[in-house]
Amino acid sequence: MRPILLSGHERSLTQIRFNKDGDLLFSTSKDKIVCAWWSANGERLGTYAGHQGAVWTVDVSPNTVLLATGSADNTVRLWNVKTGECVKTWDFPTAVKRVAFSPDGSKLLAVTEKRMGFLGTIAVFDIAYGDGDLSNLNAQAEEPTLRITCTESKATVAGWSYLGRYIIAGHEDGSVSQYDPKSGDQLENVQAHEFDHQINDLQFSPDRTYFITASKDKSAKLMAASNLAILKTYVADTPLNSASITPKKDYVILGGGQAAMDVTTTSARQGKFEARFYHKVFEDEIGRVRGHFGPLNTIDVHPAGTAYASGGEDGYVRIHHFDKPYFDFMYEVEREQMRK
Numbered sequence: 001m002r003p004i005l006l007s008g009h010e011r012s013l014t015q016i017r018f019n020k021d022g023d024l025l026f027s028t029s030k031d032k033i034v035c036a037w038w039s040a041n042g043e044r045l046g047t048y049a050g051h052q053g054a055v056w057t058v059d060v061s062p063n064t065v066l067l068a069t070g071s072a073d074n075t076v077r078l079w080n081v082k083t084g085e086c087v088k089t090w091d092f093p094t095a096v097k098r099v100a101f102s103p104d105g106s107k108l109l110a111v112t113e114k115r116m117g118f119l120g121t122i123a124v125f126d127i128a129y130g131d132g133d134l135s136n137l138n139a140q141a142e143e144p145t146l147r148i149t150c151t152e153s154k155a156t157v158a159g160w161s162y163l164g165r166y167i168i169a170g171h172e173d174g175s176v177s178q179y180d181p182k183s184g185d186q187l188e189n190v191q192a193h194e195f196d197h198q199i200n201d202l203q204f205s206p207d208r209t210y211f212i213t214a215s216k217d218k219s220a221k222l223m224a225a226s227n228l229a230i231l232k233t234y235v236a237d238t239p240l241n242s243a244s245i246t247p248k249k250d251y252v253i254l255g256g257g258q259a260a261m262d263v264t265t266t267s268a269r270q271g272k273f274e275a276r277f278y279h280k281v282f283e284d285e286i287g288r289v290r291g292h293f294g295p296l297n298t299i300d301v302h303p304a305g306t307a308y309a310s311g312g313e314d315g316y317v318r319i320h321h322f323d324k325p326y327f328d329f330m331y332e333v334e335r336e337q338m339r340k
Contacts, residue, residue, distance in 0.1 A: 001321065004041065012029060015028050023040065032052065034079075036048070061129075065137070070095075075091055087137040107124055110124075220236070220278075242255045252280050275296060297313055306321060
């Protein structure tokens with residue numbers, strides 16, 4: 001698999017997202033810039049400039065009309081994907097660490113940081129698409145329709161389950177919560193990871209009935225969205241920053257690596273900066289892809305399951321289009337099931 005190397009950022013990557021069709025890839029970084037790329041050949045389409053601080057997070061609406069970004073400048077910005085124009089800015093008292101559109105694109109959630117006497121919150125906004133007239137995208141709600149305050153432990157990541165039925169959040173103390181998106185009530189809370197090992201990423205399966213978490217405790221968990229049951233555990237030997245579920249094949253991809261400042265001894269292998277592939281059902285590690293010169297901060301898989309991209313501390317985004325052996329690889333058990 002020859003990777004396509006995208007170099008458009010001067011500082012480490014914070015999040016990357018494919019759009020629903022998979023033809024575009026969006027990347028955010030600590031250098032205040034948001035980039036859009038063609039995923040097929042890695043050509044850069046343009047940038048969305050306007051943030052005044054590190055951009056922590058990005059998400060694109062299901063119809064690829066709007067792009068949402070959250071930043072250390074305490075704002076969420078909404079962009080017109082085509083024109084690059086910023087159509088709305090929402091201000092918060094603290095930095096915004098995660099944004100996510102609901103499955104139908106009608107709502108957007110934003111996770112804010114706990115700082116300077118402000119508790120971490122999850123704010124939910126109604127999103128308008130100007131009834132098909134893209135010049136009307138500016139008519140967005142001023143205030144959130146819902147604010148969930150995380151009194152116990154701040155949320156670090158959050159997303160929407162199937163049909164937008166629940167808001168699922170991962171916390172700094174390693175627990176996962178399930179909220180009602182209408183009332184904001186906490187319905188369920190499970191200590192999924194080791195206590196006080198923060199959850200760095202949370203990504204859903206294609207149908208959003210289950211999701212995967214990546215944590216500082218060197219493990220990733222596959223969990224059911226309906227009751228937060230832990231279905232599978234993937235153990236790595238390095239803190240994990242990102243995890244993604246692949247469509248088409250039963251795999252999960254984990255990424256992480258120890259930051260340079262946490263490493264005591266130096267050797268070529270110590271950082272462990274590879275994307276690790278695990279079998280989703282059997283929990284075995286089946287392969288690694290190396291290439292980054294620093295920890296992997298973010299991973300996203302093409303919606304069709306034909307490629308994946310990773311963004312690293314080294315400032316590069318790498319897109320890997322899977323080749324034939326990837327799709328042909330099977331366990332003996334799986335082959336037998338095919339024969340039946």
